[in-house]
Amino acid sequence: MKKFDLPIGVYAITDSKSGKNKEFLEYCEDLLKGEAKIIQYREKKRDLKLLLEEAKALRELTLKYNATFIVNDYLDIALLSEADGIHIGQDDLPIKDVRKILGENKIIGISTHNPQEAQQAIIDGADYIGVGPIFYTETKEDVCAPVTLEYLDFVNKNIKLPYVAIGGIKENNIDKVLAMGAKSICLVSELVGADNTLETTKRINNIIKHWHKN
Numbered sequence: 001m002k003k004f005d006l007p008i009g010v011y012a013i014t015d016s017k018s019g020k021n022k023e024f025l026e027y028c029e030d031l032l033k034g035e036a037k038i039i040q041y042r043e044k045k046r047d048l049k050l051l052l053e054e055a056k057a058l059r060e061l062t063l064k065y066n067a068t069f070i071v072n073d074y075l076d077i078a079l080l081s082e083a084d085g086i087h088i089g090q091d092d093l094p095i096k097d098v099r100k101i102l103g104e105n106k107i108i109g110i111s112t113h114n115p116q117e118a119q120q121a122i123i124d125g126a127d128y129i130g131v132g133p134i135f136y137t138e139t140k141e142d143v144c145a146p147v148t149l150e151y152l153d154f155v156n157k158n159i160k161l162p163y164v165a166i167g168g169i170k171e172n173n174i175d176k177v178l179a180m181g182a183k184s185i186c187l188v189s190e191l192v193g194a195d196n197t198l199e200t201t202k203r204i205n206n207i208i209k210h211w212h213k214n
């Protein structure tokens with residue numbers, strides 16, 4: 001039995017530019033008020049003490065809004081902040097070793113970019129996968145070329161794991177991703193760059209939920 005399903009709606013990821021016009025936590029609270037039910041804390045190349053401090057604060061905030069809290073990459077930060085789980089990349093520690101450290105009850109997600117990686121994620125015991133980048137993105141450094149809607153279609157039809165569609169997804173192209181069956185959708189720059197993060201998150205959540213209402 002699956003222990004976890006991704007919520008239908010926006011899968012929010014923080015970015016070093018999150019809250020550039022606002023305090024970081026205020027930005028995250030806008031995501032939560034806009035009904036994001038899952039937040040991944042993704043911050044690269046920063047002071048570990050600061051990462052832990054922010055992760056703990058975000059853990060507290062996500063509990064207040066009854067949202068799932070995932071930490072990107074850092075196992076130590078995930079454990080110390082009592083996150084619900086971790087999201088890793090293909091070059092990180094193997095899932096079975098991450099599982100040994102985190103335990104059975106925590107969520108492990110992994111980014112995948114092709115059918116082989118998706119199939120391997122099942123074998124390795126991932127709880128969900130990231131599917132991307134669907135479209136061109138400048139947000140993630142060293143990411144591969146867009147995997148296109150073709151890979152999303154493959155995952156939707158063949159991979160029996162929850163998945164989040166990611167990469168270059170905007171309000172003006174989200175319909176294409178929804179039409180493939182995606183239920184959990186991540187938009188980073190679209191939310192970071194929004195004039196009103198709360199309203200934009202809410203509006204995009206409504207689009208996703210409306211699409212899947214039956």
Ligand code: 3NM
Binds near residue numbers: 130133134140167
């Ligand atoms: N992971 P935006 S693409 C964090 O394909 C991340 O694994 C990706 O940002 C992957 O919505 C990506 O601004 C960045 O394109 C997504």
